[in-house]
Amino acid sequence: MTKFKHPQILLASNLKDGEVVFLGHNGWEKDFRLARIAKSQEEAQILETIGKTDYSANIIVDVYLTDVEITDEGAPRPLHYREKMRIKGPSVRLDLGKQACGAPDEH
Amino acid sequence: MALISNGEFVVDDWRRLADEEALPDKGKIIVSYERLDSALKARGANGDIGVIINNTLEIDKLTPVIAKLGLIAIAFPSFADGRGFSLARLIRRTGYRGELRASGRLLADQYTHALGCGFDTVEIPDDLAQRQNETQWRSARRTHQRTYQRGYISSGSILDSRRKAAQ
Amino acid sequence: MSINNFNTLSRINSPRTTYQYDEFDKDFVRERVAEFREQVRRRLDGSLTEEEFRPFRLMNGLYLQLHAYMLRVAIPYGTLTSQQMRRLAEIADRWDKGYGHFTTRQNLQYNWPKLIDTPDILEALAEVDMHAIQTSGNCIRNVTADHFAGVAADEIEDPRPTAEFLRQWSSAHPEFSFLPRKFKIAVTGATHDRAATLAHDIGLRLVKNASGDVGYSVIIGGGLGRSPFIGKVIREYVPRAELLAYLEAIMRVYNRYGRRDNKYKARIKILVHEKGIETIRAAVEKEFAAMDYTAFQQDPQEFKRVAASFAPPPYETLPSESSKLAKARLETPAFDHFVSVNVSKHKIAGYAIVTVSLKPISGIPGDATSHQMRVLADACDRFGFGELRVSHEQNIILPHVKKDDLFALWQTLDAADLATANAGLVSDIISCPGLDYCSLATARSIPIAQAISQRFSDMARQRRIGKLGIKISGCINACGHHHIGAIGVLGLEKKGQESYQITLGGDPGFSASIGEILGPGVSADQVPEVIEHLVDFYLAERHESEAFIDTWRRLGHARFKDVLRREGEDGADI
Numbered sequence: 001m002t003k004f005k006h007p008q009i010l011l012a013s014n015l016k017d018g019e020v021v022f023l024g025h026n027g028w029e030k031d032f033r034l035a036r037i038a039k040s041q042e043e044a045q046i047l048e049t050i051g052k053t054d055y056s057a058n059i060i061v062d063v064y065l066t067d068v069e070i071t072d073e074g075a076p077r078p079l080h081y082r083e084k085m086r087i088k089g090p091s092v093r094l095d096l097g098k099q100a101c102g103a104p105d106e107h
Numbered sequence: 108m109a110l111i112s113n114g115e116f117v118v119d120d121w122r123r124l125a126d127e128e129a130l131p132d133k134g135k136i137i138v139s140y141e142r143l144d145s146a147l148k149a150r151g152a153n154g155d156i157g158v159i160i161n162n163t164l165e166i167d168k169l170t171p172v173i174a175k176l177g178l179i180a181i182a183f184p185s186f187a188d189g190r191g192f193s194l195a196r197l198i199r200r201t202g203y204r205g206e207l208r209a210s211g212r213l214l215a216d217q218y219t220h221a222l223g224c225g226f227d228t229v230e231i232p233d234d235l236a237q238r239q240n241e242t243q244w245r246s247a248r249r250t251h252q253r254t255y256q257r258g259y260i261s262s263g264s265i266l267d268s269r270r271k272a273a274q
Numbered sequence: 275m276s277i278n279n280f281n282t283l284s285r286i287n288s289p290r291t292t293y294q295y296d297e298f299d300k301d302f303v304r305e306r307v308a309e310f311r312e313q314v315r316r317r318l319d320g321s322l323t324e325e326e327f328r329p330f331r332l333m334n335g336l337y338l339q340l341h342a343y344m345l346r347v348a349i350p351y352g353t354l355t356s357q358q359m360r361r362l363a364e365i366a367d368r369w370d371k372g373y374g375h376f377t378t379r380q381n382l383q384y385n386w387p388k389l390i391d392t393p394d395i396l397e398a399l400a401e402v403d404m405h406a407i408q409t410s411g412n413c414i415r416n417v418t419a420d421h422f423a424g425v426a427a428d429e430i431e432d433p434r435p436t437a438e439f440l441r442q443w444s445s446a447h448p449e450f451s452f453l454p455r456k457f458k459i460a461v462t463g464a465t466h467d468r469a470a471t472l473a474h475d476i477g478l479r480l481v482k483n484a485s486g487d488v489g490y491s492v493i494i495g496g497g498l499g500r501s502p503f504i505g506k507v508i509r510e511y512v513p514r515a516e517l518l519a520y521l522e523a524i525m526r527v528y529n530r531y532g533r534r535d536n537k538y539k540a541r542i543k544i545l546v547h548e549k550g551i552e553t554i555r556a557a558v559e560k561e562f563a564a565m566d567y568t569a570f571q572q573d574p575q576e577f578k579r580v581a582a583s584f585a586p587p588p589y590e591t592l593p594s595e596s597s598k599l600a601k602a603r604l605e606t607p608a609f610d611h612f613v614s615v616n617v618s619k620h621k622i623a624g625y626a627i628v629t630v631s632l633k634p635i636s637g638i639p640g641d642a643t644s645h646q647m648r649v650l651a652d653a654c655d656r657f658g659f660g661e662l663r664v665s666h667e668q669n670i671i672l673p674h675v676k677k678d679d680l681f682a683l684w685q686t687l688d689a690a691d692l693a694t695a696n697a698g699l700v701s702d703i704i705s706c707p708g709l710d711y712c713s714l715a716t717a718r719s720i721p722i723a724q725a726i727s728q729r730f731s732d733m734a735r736q737r738r739i740g741k742l743g744i745k746i747s748g749c750i751n752a753c754g755h756h757h758i759g760a761i762g763v764l765g766l767e768k769k770g771q772e773s774y775q776i777t778l779g780g781d782p783g784f785s786a787s788i789g790e791i792l793g794p795g796v797s798a799d800q801v802p803e804v805i806e807h808l809v810d811f812y813l814a815e816r817h818e819s820e821a822f823i824d825t826w827r828r829l830g831h832a833r834f835k836d837v838l839r840r841e842g843e844d845g846a847d848i
Contacts, residue, residue, distance in 0.1 A: 016318070017388040018343035042410065058320050058532055062713075082709060086340050090710035092638055092720045096371055096386075097341050163530075184574045187329060187412070189452025193529045200566070214326055216313065223448030230356060238321050253302040255442040258566075259449070265298040265442070266576060273575070 005067065008045040009035040011086065012055075012063035020086050020098070021046055021060060028060060030098070032087040033075045037068065069076050109219075109236035111229045114245040116236070121178055123158055137180060140164065144224050161211060162190035166197040183211030185224065192224040199225035202212055215239045215247035221250070223259040291424075291661050293438045293583045295403040295770045303400045306407055306446065310401070311393035318390075327575050333413060335381075336392055337405030339713050345384045345392060345397060346409040350417035351437040352380040352664040352671075355667065356651040360663055362404040363647035369395050374647070376632060376640040376668045378704055378755055380418045385711055407445055412453045413446035414525075418460045420468045421665035424584060425673045427621045431488050433463035435581040436517070443518055450525045454532035455540035457525075458497075470666060472496045472505045472786035473758055475542045476524065479513060489513045493555070494524060495546030498752035502644070502788045503543040506551045516537070519775045523562040526743040527554065534757050540722045545615060587659035587674055592624025596677035609684050610696040611733065617680065628658075629686060630670040635731045636724045639705040642666035649690040652809045657683045666755075667704055669697065699736045700744060700809065701727040704755055708748025708765060709772075715748035717765025717772035722746050724803050729802035730809075739809055745780070759804060760783040760822045762789040776800050778808070778834055779826050790831050793838060804838060811837040 009032070010023040021028040022035035029035065038044035041090040044065055066083045067074035078084050089097015110119040112142060121135045126142065127187045130149055137157040146156050157178025160169070161213055169179070180193040195207055207220045210230040231239075253268075254261040277741025295303070310330070317327040317834030326512045331337075335346040347362070354362075362382055362656075366374050368386040369391050370668075377383055380588050387395060399405055408431060409416050418441045424432040438458060444450070450457075460469040463480040471477025477493035512520045524542075533539045535619055546554050603610040618627040630650065633639050655663050656671050657679045663671035675683055687693040696702045706712065708719030730736055749766075756762030762777035777789030796804055811824075811834065816825045826834060 013338055013342075016325075016390050018338060018341075020341060055324070058324075061324050066642060080770065082340075085709060089341055090385075090720075091718065092710050092724070118838075127807065186326065187452055188534060189412075189450070190530055190534075192449045192452065193526050199565070214322070216309075216322075216330055217452075220448045220451060234366065243321060244315070246312075250312075251305065251446060253298060253305055254448070255445050257304070258449060261448075261780070266573065267299055269296070269579075270573070 004041040006079060007039045007068050007070055007076065008044045008047070009068050009078075010051050010063065010065050011083070012037075012051060015058055016063050023050060025047070028054070032065040032078075035076050037070065037076050038065070045102075067083035099107060108230050108232060111231070111241075111244050112227065114218075114241075114248040115243070116241045119230070123159070131272060135177065139179060140168075143172065147172060154205070157206070160193050162188065164194065166194070168199070169198070170201055173198070173201055176205055178205070178206040178208060179203065180208040180210045181226075183209055183213055183252070186212050186214050186217060191206075195221075195224040195226055195256060215243045218244060218247040219251040219261075223251075223256075223261055227268075289657060291584065291587050292348075292355060292434070293580060299403070299442075300400070301406050301781055303407070306334075306405065307393060307396045307400050310396060314389060314393055319370070329411055330453070331624055332411035334392070334396065335409035336387075336389070337410060337713075339385070339711055340709070341711065342386045342728055343389055343392070344711065345387045345395060345405045346377070347382045347384070347404060348409045349380045349382060349404075349664045350416060350441045351403065351423065351434045352421045352666075353423075353434060354662040354664060355402075356655045356662065358402045358404055359647050359651040359654075361404070362646035363651070365395055365592045366488060366644040366647070368398075373641055373643045374761060375638075375707060376642065376664055376670070378634075378668060378706070378753060379416060380421075380664050380666060381416060382664075384751075385706070385707075391503040401741045411451075412442075412455050412458070413451045414447065414453075414457045414459065417441050418458070418469055418666065418780075418831060419831075420462045421663045421671050422468060422618070422627060422673070423463065423663075425617045425620050425622075425625075426464050426466075426468075426587065427465050427629055428465045428484060429621070430465070431463045431576075432471075432584050433461040434580075434584050435481070435577065436463075436478065437461045438523075438580050438584075439518070439577065443521075453525075453529055454534045455542075456539070457528070457542070464562065467782070467784045468652060468665075468780040470758065470786075471541070472784070473502075473755070474505065475497055477505050477523065478517075483511050483513075485844060487513065490517055492520065493523075493697075495543040495551070496786075497541050498754075498755060498757045499541070500538050500750045501544065501547075502649050502752070502757040503547060504786045504788065505543075506530055506546065508551065508555050515574070519560055519565055520558075523558045523565060531557070586622075586735060587661070588624060589595060589622045589674070590676070591654070592630050592676065592678075594623040596624065597678075599677045599680050602681035606681070608693075608695070609681060609689075611737065612684055612693055613680060615695045615699060615737065621672070621675065624677055626680060627672050628672040628680070628683065629665070630672065630692050631694040631696050631702060632692075633671050633696060633702050633723075633727065634691055634694045634840040635696075635701060639703050639723050642670070646690050646692055649684045649686065649692065651685050653683060655749060656686075665703065667698075669702070680699060695733065696736060698700040698741045700730045700739050700742045700745070702743075703727060704743070704745040704759065706747050706749075706753035708746075708754075712748060714751055715765070716750070716767045717748050717774065718746035718798070719746040719754055719763070719765050722763060722765065722774065722798060725799070725802045726805055729806055730766040739813065740819075740821065742809070743780075743782070744805070755782065756780070756811055757788045759789060760826070761808065763801060766795060768795055772798055774798060774802060776801070779823060781823055 024034040067079045088099040124136045152175035154177035176261040208228045277818040309491040337344045375383040414803030418439045419437045459476045460474040461478045462469040473496045479491040493505035493507045616629045658672040660830040703723040705723040709715035744761045745755045746763040747754035764775045776792040781787045
């Protein structure tokens with residue numbers, strides 16, 4: 001297992017509709033700001049276990065942890081540009097995806 | 108393992124012989140390819156010997172003895188590995204008429220592919236048989252009523268039907 | 275479910291000039307829809323795990339992408355009726371977000387469908403003789419063909435009856451649905467290769483033998499992706515009647531011996547490369563000789579039946595020149611440019627082939643709104659016998675327009691932002707969706723295309739530059755065909771940033787070649803500038819009417835590399 005370097009959140013896609021979801025404190029959330037942040041290897045493993053269970057229960061697919069930093073407001077912000085894209089929507093169609101429904105422009 | 112024949116889960120009257128097991132005097136047994144020659148020598152050619160082969164076996168390794176075999180099982184290492192389908196075609200092309208069995212994690216969704224290529228039976232692990240039960244295999248048999256290919260076993264070749272309709 | 279309440283009736287006087295499903299074809303597609311509906315149900319109830327479901331989902335064109343599922347609909351050999359185009363628009367509005375993306379393989383992609391809606395979408399497609407069968411997965415993919423098929427002046431035979439034959443033969447094949455990797459076939463019947471046959475797993479070219487019989491030259495082992503290869507001829511001539519049998523032999527050899535230990539080495543191009551074309555040829559010929567191919571023999575009656583459905587539309591007898599056209603060109607310079615750039619020679623006097631560019635300046639290459647789809651459907655009903663084509667350059671073609679009607683058509687297109695006069699020019703950029711949509715992508719490609727397009731927005735300058743193909747891929751899988759672009763751009767990740775590698779000298783045609791890397795990767799905002807320097811150098815050095823690729827071939831790669839080095843030293847900002 002790779003060394004734990006940054007806080008992490010768990011993201012996945014909803015099986016039924018493909019929407020990107022984040023594991024929060026009360027289940028899967030569409031808004032990344034509600035994501036539960038793992039601040040240690042142990043916490044990350046707990047998230048992963050929940051992810052595996054829900055994957056086996058055919059609720060979500062393509063589940064994985066991603067590194068984030070924590071903003072001043074305490075919200076997670078993905079470090080990699082791929083996940084930055086996933087929390088918003090296509091950069092060439094700002095009218096579509098999560099960014100169209102009021103998710104903040106987090107740059 | 109569960110054995111599917113004609114869309115039903117059936118009792119297997121063949122027994123897979125582990126390599127360390129002694130060859131019994133009678134009964135239908137399936138041996139590994141490595142053991143095939145000695146098993147045939149010991150038992151003669153009464154159709155009670157079957158063999159399980161890898162999907163990479165060259166067909167000419169089998170042709171000298173193929174007429175003596177009562178069963179050929181082709182191992183599917185994964186359901187996504189389609190080599191067994193081509194090997195089945197080559198085996199049928201030799202004129203082999205014994206049982207041809209697909210053995211591995213084949214899915215019900217591949218049943219008509221297997222039947223089309225000449226397999227008679229499919230043998231799957233129990234955990235898979237629990238998720239994909241007999242009902243699913245039974246209905247899977249009817250999912251490809253219309254097929255475009257010719258020379259494959261199918262209930263309704265479109266080209267043949269067209270030709271018939273044109274007559 | 276029925277969506278007959280939609281307005282889908284095509285104009286009654288539109289003849290069908292493409293393959294029309296008979297009851298058997300309809301049954302087949304309906305059966306596939308029913309099967310997928312059941313598979314979705316079994317996925318949701320856990321009978322199928324995601325690993326098990328995945329290949330079946332893909333074989334029905336459904337991917338899981340960055341933001342949502344994506345559905346890839348087949349437009350076999352790129353031919354589409356107005357009625358089918360209207361249905362694509364309806365689906366975009368009802369189940370997606372009002373647009374679609376035309377791809378480099380004559381497919382249309384919806385970016386936002388839900389898994390649970392997909393069976394309904396497939397049913398709506400089946401109602402107009404369309405499907406998404408085998409637009410993905412490790413099977414024989416949608417068969418593509420020259421988008422000028424049947425109307426090109428340089429054609430030996432229309433490749434579409436052959437492609438339709440292959441579509442049927444490859445659909446739900448019992449033996450070849452679980453291949454080592456995907457398998458793409460393209461067919462051309464012309465003397466100019468508009469179908470990139472040398473960049474496919476199998477490329478077929480219609481040829482005539484010494485006695486004048488039409489058959490096929492068979493090319494195998496071409497492909498782009500991680501390791502690009504130009505295809506090699508495996509057989510110079512296969513008679514028509516033996517084509518399916520011969521292909522069956524190739525497929526069997528590939529299915530048995532193609533590598534399965536490494537996904538990146540599993541395409542037939544690697545098998546051909548590792549074993550050598552001679553070995554593969556011998557293996558195929560051996561299998562071909564051993565086959566009892568009477569069963570596969572192409573039925574001449576059946577071929578005739580299929581070919582008849584591609585009969586030419588009822589053309590009028592017209593003079594080859596149109597005074598109406600000449601007058602309009604004189605009066606309207608923008609239209610005149612459109613005609614010189616986007617209109618091609620038709621084999622019938624008085625008619626023309628019109629390319630509708632889906633590359634407006636700064637637009638998203640290949641995207642069309644549902645409104646634009648309807649405009650195109652109406653336009654081809656009015657001006658083009660109800661028929662459209664989709665090109666691998668991600669444009670739409672109206673294949674038979676009277677020269678007299680060109681001006682009226684242009685006005686219609688212009689009103690819907692569909693009259694960009696840049697077909698084949700520097701802003702007619704091929705681009706994959708890249709990281710804006712695709713989960714495989716390592717970098718974005720659409721914004722790069724938009725920035726280049728913006729940089730060259732002066733249309734007069736574009737016309738001065740002339741034909742120049744820029745192709746952009748957002749990852750090594752090369753859906754944007756960057757290897758065969760005169761200028762190719764490949765988006766990669768370098769140290770956590772998007773980085774772009776530029777290649778020069780790619781060629782998709784009969785003289786196909788793979789582009790050579792220009793130098794180290796550059797950042798997104800440097801790409802337009804680098805390309806501009808290359809183009810300026812070409813303009814300064816080219817001989818009269820010499821294409822970019824020819825100047826590059828004449829001067830050599832090193833001279834172009836020098837341009838960048840020099841610019842890098844002089845201009846501190848590069």
